[in-house]
Amino acid sequence: MTPQIPTLDDVAREADVSTATVSRCLNEKQKVSPKTLDRVMKTVEKLGYTPNFNARAMAAKRSFTIGAIIPTMENAIFARGLQAFQETLHELGYNLLVSSSAYQPKLEAEQVRELVARGADGLLLIGYERDQKIYDYLDGRNIPTVLAWASSPDAAHAFVGFDNQGAMRSLADTVIEMGHRRIGVISGATNGNDRAAGRLAGIKESMRAHGFDANDLNIIETQYEIERGGEAFEQLMKATPKPTVVMCGNDVLATGAISKARELGLDIPNDVSVTGFDDIELASHVWPPLTTVHVPHREMGRVAAHVLIDQIEKRSTKVGHELNVSIVMRDSLKRIKVQDP
Amino acid sequence: MTPQIPTLDDVAREADVSTATVSRCLNEKQKVSPKTLDRVMKTVEKLGYTPNFNARAMAAKRSFTIGAIIPTMENAIFARGLQAFQETLHELGYNLLVSSSAYQPKLEAEQVRELVARGADGLLLIGYERDQKIYDYLDGRNIPTVLAWASSPDAAHAFVGFDNQGAMRSLADTVIEMGHRRIGVISGATNGNDRAAGRLAGIKESMRAHGFDANDLNIIETQYEIERGGEAFEQLMKATPKPTVVMCGNDVLATGAISKARELGLDIPNDVSVTGFDDIELASHVWPPLTTVHVPHREMGRVAAHVLIDQIEKRSTKVGHELNVSIVMRDSLKRIKVQDP
DNA sequence: GAATCGAGTGTAAGCGCTTACACTTGCGGA
DNA sequence: TCCGCAAGTGTAAGCGCTTACACTCGATTC
Numbered sequence: 098m099t100p101q102i103p104t105l106d107d108v109a110r111e112a113d114v115s116t117a118t119v120s121r122c123l124n125e126k127q128k129v130s131p132k133t134l135d136r137v138m139k140t141v142e143k144l145g146y147t148p149n150f151n152a153r154a155m156a157a158k159r160s161f162t163i164g165a166i167i168p169t170m171e172n173a174i175f176a177r178g179l180q181a182f183q184e185t186l187h188e189l190g191y192n193l194l195v196s197s198s199a200y201q202p203k204l205e206a207e208q209v210r211e212l213v214a215r216g217a218d219g220l221l222l223i224g225y226e227r228d229q230k231i232y233d234y235l236d237g238r239n240i241p242t243v244l245a246w247a248s249s250p251d252a253a254h255a256f257v258g259f260d261n262q263g264a265m266r267s268l269a270d271t272v273i274e275m276g277h278r279r280i281g282v283i284s285g286a287t288n289g290n291d292r293a294a295g296r297l298a299g300i301k302e303s304m305r306a307h308g309f310d311a312n313d314l315n316i317i318e319t320q321y322e323i324e325r326g327g328e329a330f331e332q333l334m335k336a337t338p339k340p341t342v343v344m345c346g347n348d349v350l351a352t353g354a355i356s357k358a359r360e361l362g363l364d365i366p367n368d369v370s371v372t373g374f375d376d377i378e379l380a381s382h383v384w385p386p387l388t389t390v391h392v393p394h395r396e397m398g399r400v401a402a403h404v405l406i407d408q409i410e411k412r413s414t415k416v417g418h419e420l421n422v423s424i425v426m427r428d429s430l431k432r433i434k435v436q437d438p
Numbered sequence: 439m440t441p442q443i444p445t446l447d448d449v450a451r452e453a454d455v456s457t458a459t460v461s462r463c464l465n466e467k468q469k470v471s472p473k474t475l476d477r478v479m480k481t482v483e484k485l486g487y488t489p490n491f492n493a494r495a496m497a498a499k500r501s502f503t504i505g506a507i508i509p510t511m512e513n514a515i516f517a518r519g520l521q522a523f524q525e526t527l528h529e530l531g532y533n534l535l536v537s538s539s540a541y542q543p544k545l546e547a548e549q550v551r552e553l554v555a556r557g558a559d560g561l562l563l564i565g566y567e568r569d570q571k572i573y574d575y576l577d578g579r580n581i582p583t584v585l586a587w588a589s590s591p592d593a594a595h596a597f598v599g600f601d602n603q604g605a606m607r608s609l610a611d612t613v614i615e616m617g618h619r620r621i622g623v624i625s626g627a628t629n630g631n632d633r634a635a636g637r638l639a640g641i642k643e644s645m646r647a648h649g650f651d652a653n654d655l656n657i658i659e660t661q662y663e664i665e666r667g668g669e670a671f672e673q674l675m676k677a678t679p680k681p682t683v684v685m686c687g688n689d690v691l692a693t694g695a696i697s698k699a700r701e702l703g704l705d706i707p708n709d710v711s712v713t714g715f716d717d718i719e720l721a722s723h724v725w726p727p728l729t730t731v732h733v734p735h736r737e738m739g740r741v742a743a744h745v746l747i748d749q750i751e752k753r754s755t756k757v758g759h760e761l762n763v764s765i766v767m768r769d770s771l772k773r774i775k776v777q778d779p
Numbered sequence: 780g781a782a783t784c785g786a787g788t789g790t791a792a793g794c795g796c797t798t799a800c801a802c803t804t805g806c807g808g809a
Numbered sequence: 810t811c812c813g814c815a816a817g818t819g820t821a822a823g824c825g826c827t828t829a830c831a832c833t834c835g836a837t838t839c
Contacts (some may be wrong), residue, residue, distance in 0.1 A: 102579055104824095104825055104826085105825060105826060105827095106825075106826095113791085114788075115788065115789045115790075116789090116790095116825090116826080116827090117788070117789060117790080117791095117827080117828075118787085118788060118789075118828060120826070120828080121787095121788090121827095121828095124827080125684070128786085128787075128788095129788085130786080130787060130788090131789075133788085145575070145578070147551050147554065147555045148555060148789080148826075149496070149555060149556065149557070149824085149825050150492075150552075150555040150556040150590055151491075151492035151493075151495045151496045151501075151556070151557050151825080151826090152492075152496055152794090152824070152825035152826040152827090153825080153826055153827075154492045154826090155490070155492045155493055155496060155794045155795070155796090155824095155825085155826070155827090156793080156794055156796095156825075156826040156827040156828080157794090157826080157827055157828085158794070158827090160492075160833090163592070165538070170511065170520060170521060170536075171510070171514070171516045171517045171518060172514065172517070173513065173514065176513070177514050178510060178513045180512055180538070181513060185537070189561050192537075192552065193537075194535060195511075196533075197521070206559075210488050211533065212490075213488065214489060214490060214491040215491040215492070216490070216491065216492050234486070237486070239444055322719070323719050323720065323723050324719070327723070339831085352720075352723060353723065356723035356724075359725055370830070378663070378664050379664065379693075379720070380669070382693060382694065382697035383697075383724070384697070384700055384725055393753050402440045410540060445794095445795055445796085446795060446796060446797095447795075447796095455818075455819085456794080456818065456819045456820075457795090457797090457819090457820095458797080458798075458818070458819060458820080458821095459817085459818060459819075461796070461797060461798080462798095462817095462818090463798095465797080469816085469817075470817075470818085471816080471818090473818060474817080474818085489795085489796075490795050490796070492794090492795080492796090493794070493795035493796040493797090493822095494795080494796055494797075495796090496794095496795085496796070496797090496824045496825070496826090497795075497796040497797040497798080497823080497824055498796080498797055499797090499824075500825090530817090604817095644799085660797085
């Protein structure tokens with residue numbers, strides 16, 4: 098009943114060579130004579146042999162596996178970048194293990210240990226804000242790590258990302274220059290989320306730079322879900338006077354806002370403007386199309402993979418890559434006549 | 439320089455017990471005296487010991503890991519169900535490993551082997567249509583597998599899903615009963631995708647049942663992306679006379695269609711109706727809200743986890759769970775006066 | 780012709796864990 | 810008092826692979 102799964106020993110016996118030779122055929126073909134190689138590979142085929150990954154990782158002390166921990170799989174924010182990350186890793190001969198932390202620092206910490214225990218050769222984490230213990234653990238075990246989706250201010254670790262605060266600041270600059278003074282903000286939860294915090298800080302910074310009081314901002318923090326964005330928007334619209342623009346922490350929230358606006362009978366951008374962040378595929382397909390910050394997700398994933406593997410293979414020094422983002426003007430943001438706040 | 443990572447032996451030595459006892463403290467606490475347990479756990483803490491996963495899986499011949507292969511992470515279709523699957527597995531003491539096959543059967547086959555080689559105790563696959571060799575491989579190694587997002591007609595494997603064809607047939611029935619005769623279809627690529635094929639077949643079936651010729655359908659197959667949906671929609675609209683309704687293989691395609699309609703100056707549902715499939719979060723937030731088929735994704739994930747773990751732990755017989763889906767009427771589909779095709 | 784060499788192969792020692800089995804206690808019952 | 814037994818612990822044999830090192834042998838070199 099119990100099926101006998103072929104092992105490397107079985108192959109060796111059947112092909113009449115040593116286990117070392119079989120192992121070489123699988124990993125370092127050039128060290129084996131063509132004749133032997135051929136015979137061994139045929140045997141592998143014949144027996145339907147698949148190397149046991151755990152045994153391999155254990156013996157070689159290398160797993161050719163990279164772990165990634167993202168806050169959520171439930172929306173598209175990370176999907177695209179992660180996909181590119183994966184594809185690039187694959188080209189470089191590595192595999193990807195993904196887990197999601199549901200935006201919970203504690204879960205993330207658990208998963209870091211889990212992935213390391215699984216023998217990950219390196220890790221991709223999102224953002225830089227986390228318990229120092231995690232970094233210590235990683236450093237203690239010498240696990241190369243790259244932080245993405247943000248730029249690490251202290252450069253203690255390699256990162257590939259962009260300046261969330263700066264990007265949002267320039268979007269806010271644009272908004273203000275277009276005449277808006279009463280600005281509503283729907284931010285992602287900033288607690289433990291440096292990206293969300295950075296974006297929010299960018300708006301405040303812009304306010305101050307233009308001589309306004311950042312406290313005048315009407316800010317709601319909520320989760321990154323369409324539904325939540327809608328609720329927050331409705332809340333903001335209860336203020337008197339209404340904001341003339343609602344800046345959202347990402348495109349998902351903005352989508353919720355736009356949807357709710359229609360429900361409330363508000364016209365975007367004539368009654369109120371809306372902005373997003375990320376430029377996910379959806380952003381250009383909602384109505385009206387979303388003015389947002391374009392983030393080069395695929396490039397970020399690709400570069401992150403290279404940075405990480407470089408660290409692993411060449412032990413190159415830790416580097417930071419700051420990617421350029423750009424503002425994409427679409428119809429959801431409109432110039433208005435300046436009016437006092 | 440090379441940091442010395444603590445092993446179970448280190449803990450044993452430090453706590454002055456045997457490795458067996460440490461192992462028991464970690465896995466079968468009840469077999470150890472409270473005093474010893476306490477001492478060992480303190481030592482574990484002190485050394486910062488984390489068990490090596492590969493070694494454990496190897497020695498125990500169990501990994502408490504489940505593998506899942508989904509066609510894509512790039513859109514929301516699978517995200518929600520997978521999330522629920524993961525959460526449920528976690529409750530049951532298992533971990534999840536995810537890979538994506540990019541809708542390529544060959545990649546999927548590779549990843550099945552990969553996950554099995556990694557020691558997965560069980561697998562979640564999407565749909566039932568795949569090379570028999572994969573099933574043979576799985577059966578040969580006795581790897582419990584559950585198929586989701588579809589119902590397996592031959593019941594050779596456990597499945598948790600729903601009747602794609604039946605669901606789409608009833609949606610088509612509704613569409614026809616609402617007066618539509620000229621039906622355009624934007625289908626996902628049916629090749630190797632039983633869900634897409636089933637949905638398409640459902641529409642055809644409905645046509646025939648109503649006495650129409652299924653060949654009259656104007657069908658475009660394309661990839662599940664917003665952009666592709668838009669292109670297909672534009673293509674369909676070139677026909678004379680235009681279809682009165684466009685039925686889409688899923689909500690993503692439908693979103694693309696709706697977006698493109700606006701671009702073309704067409705009003706939905708007055709100029710043309712649109713339907714989707716899946717009822718992802720977005721479906722109720724596009725404008726107009728999408729008439730679609732509601733699929734209980736979370737429930738599917740949850741049930742799939744239980745079915746799979748039951749198979750693994752109790753060697754229960756293979757079962758099939760067919761979940762109920764329902765049609766959600768929203769504004770994108772409108773009743774019209776019957777007109778000859 | 781002997782010394783040298785390198786290509787190809789084999790031997791065997793682990794990698795860090797689990798677990799069957801053997802062993803040591805201390806206890807209650809006969 | 811002695812035995813049996815259960816609870817707690819230790820011993821050691823693997824799990825399936827990689828790889829340092831040793832070995833063989835035909836081809837070069839001088």
